[in-house]
Amino acid sequence: MTALTLSTSTAATLRADAVVVGVAKGPKGPVVAPGAEVVDQAFDGKLASVLETLGASGDEGEVTKLPAPSGLKAPVVLAVGLGELPAEDEAFAEETLRRAAGTAARALAGVKKAAFALPVEDAESAAAIGEGALLGAYSFTAFRSGGNGKKKDDKGAPLGEAAILGAKPRDKAFKAAAERAAAVAAEVNRARDLINTPSNALTPKLFAEAAQTAAKEHGLKIEVLDEKALLKGGYGGIMGVGQGSANPPRLVRLGYTHPKAEKTLALVGKGITYDSGGISLKPAGHNETMKCDMSGAAAVFAAVVAAAKLGLQVNVTAWLALAENMPSGTATRPGDVLTMYSGKTVEVLNTDAEGRLVLADALTRASEENPDAIVDVATLTGAMVLALGDRTFGVMANDEAFRDTLHETAQEAGEQSWPMPMPPELRKTMDSPVADIANMGQRMGGGLIAGLFLKEFVGEGIAWGHLDIAGPAFHESAPFGYTPKGGTGSAVRTLVRLAERTADGELG
Known part of the structure; x- marks a missing residue:
């Protein structure tokens, strides 16, 4: 993984293979952004005009490479x-950086x-740069080789180290912000x-084993219900979805607790x-990316580990409703009726509306512990993609104030979301x-x-929110910003920020 360091050095003194500077769109052409003063001086104050000559305009996402003087x-x-270019009295937004x-x-x-000689105004802007660099440097190479099963080549190797210039490595605020950026x-x-792991290498059982490994490493409590326990416990939704597959389902509970937590x-x-x-x-044409249909479970799994790494003063549980939805002689049929863990019965009109069935059982089970709030995350509906596109997730809730809190939290984290209604x-x-x-309307x-x-x-009286990440969870086009092609990790940052706000007493 890419290393993140803070440095008080300048581009004139720090040894690196490349120095990154920012360029913005000014009223009369490209403008060199703050943080790059030393680099501009090396170009005799003409870096902006050199970039303009090379065709640079400062558009977001534009990249121009040139030899250093x-x-x-x-x-x-x-x-x-x-x-x-922001107004004179404003700084560049953290998401821009x-x-x-x-x-x-x-x-x-x-x-x-x-x-990275980008604009650093404070610890938060330095952290945004670090977080963006670490996310942008991501590559997935687990299944690559040099050919014929030989040693892996270095194709797709990420950036080795990102050094943030203008930061203060001995300042507590900068150090804490950098550590948070690295953890998140x-x-x-x-x-x-x-999400990127092929389905044959990430069955429900293997996913549960990955959670067990992480639980041991980070001191989390874990409980795994296999198909026998699910059947005995009456989890009709999860079993109904998973019964058509040779790979049986699992329900995983991961728990992080803090001794001083109040929520x-x-x-x-x-x-x-x-x-x-x-x-x-x-x-045909709709199956090829369906390994990503576990993105919600990946998000909540990652979020609870992040909470543990950061030592947040809040208790966080993650429920992973794991199943493989396959057709076979044992599969649930349209028209079948399932008895859910809650005792309610559901007529299955469409077996491709399966996500809500596994979530229903997990929501009921999570409600039994009477948490202060429940948030579910799911690649749930193509309808949400039609409504909001492929970069924005929808937010619903049983409480309007909590829905607004989730939307605001996503904005703070730098993730695009939009509040949606629940017409009765x-x-x-x-x-x-x-x-x-x-299961259909x-x-x-x-x-x-x-x-x-x-x-x-x-459960009655519990604040609940629903994040439908069907659009942004899996990116099929060219990479942009810090978003790669393939799995994106959508909602992880929102959930971590929500846990932080809860720890700080902001969740009513």
């Missing part, structure tokens, strides 16, 4: 676009050490690794390690003639209907 220790200067650092780190893949980035990348958060994640759609088989009239469309509720507003279904299984 004498006076700098690094042989290469990489200028990364920051977008519009995070994305710029990520873009630069991707462009410097394979480089041993890079110095490591857990986002853990989630990415899980408890329960995080519930959809963990469909592969989703064929079951008997309601997905059409849509609930009637899930009425079933044979069961308490059906009307086609229009499908993402909202899924949220209303989940709400039925949350």
